[in-house]
Amino acid sequence: MQKKKDPKYSWAIESEGRCVGSVWLHSFEEENRRARFAIEIHDSASRGKGIGMEATRTVVKVAFEHIKLHRLDLRVLTSNHVAIACYRSCGFKDEGIQRETLFIDGRWESDLWMSILEQEYKEKANQSLQTTATSRRV
Numbered sequence: 352m353q354k355k356k357d358p359k360y361s362w363a364i365e366s367e368g369r370c371v372g373s374v375w376l377h378s379f380e381e382e383n384r385r386a387r388f389a390i391e392i393h394d395s396a397s398r399g400k401g402i403g404m405e406a407t408r409t410v411v412k413v414a415f416e417h418i419k420l421h422r423l424d425l426r427v428l429t430s431n432h433v434a435i436a437c438y439r440s441c442g443f444k445d446e447g448i449q450r451e452t453l454f455i456d457g458r459w460e461s462d463l464w465m466s467i468l469e470q471e472y473k474e475k476a477n478q479s480l481q482t483t484a485t486s487r488r489v
């Protein structure tokens with residue numbers, strides 16, 4: 352597992368009684384109420400089963416409802432389609448591409464920056480509550 356620089360919060364992701372990954376909030380800027388998100392499901396057999404999305408949603412909720420962040424951002428390789436789909440489903444929006452930042456396996460890779468703001472989180476949380484209330488009434 353890649354060592355994260357001084358993570359302020361880190362959690363183990365557990366599935367069926369085993370630790371299958373980790374999730375971090377790091378690079379805090381207290382005065383700007385911002386931090387960076389990172390996740391890794393190191394057990395490859397546990398990927399693609401919705402665990403990453405559930406862990407991301409949970410930590411986004413903690414970031415805004417308990418830590419009271421204003422902004423949460425992240426950096427992901429543009430070639431990492433699974434991670435990008437996971438982050439978009441959890442409310443992160445694309446901010447821009449930093450071109451050819453890493454040389455991996457003989458080719459240049461670019462980074463996509465994504466973020467979610469406090470207001471966007473609240474709107475998404477309200478929408479989910481309304482959807483749940485409507486489906487209960489039906």
Ligand SMILES: CC(C)(COP(=O)(O)OP(=O)(O)OC[C@H]1O[C@@H](n2cnc3c(N)ncnc32)[C@H](O)[C@@H]1OP(=O)(O)O)[C@@H](O)C(=O)NCCC(=O)NCCS
Pocket residue numbers: 372390391392393397398399400401402403404405426427428431432433434436437440
């Ligand atoms: C990225 C990661 C956290 C995603 O977690 P996951 O549990 O594997 O993914 P989920 O099952 O929650 O699915 C997330 C999204 O990817 C899609 N997806 C999952 N597996 C997929 C696959 N093999 N091919 C295409 N799409 C896939 C899902 O449909 C979902 O998208 P949707 O909401 O649009 O339906 C995990 O795969 C991982 O840790 N990968 C290695 C490390 C890594 O890339 N970390 C992120 C670095 S920025």
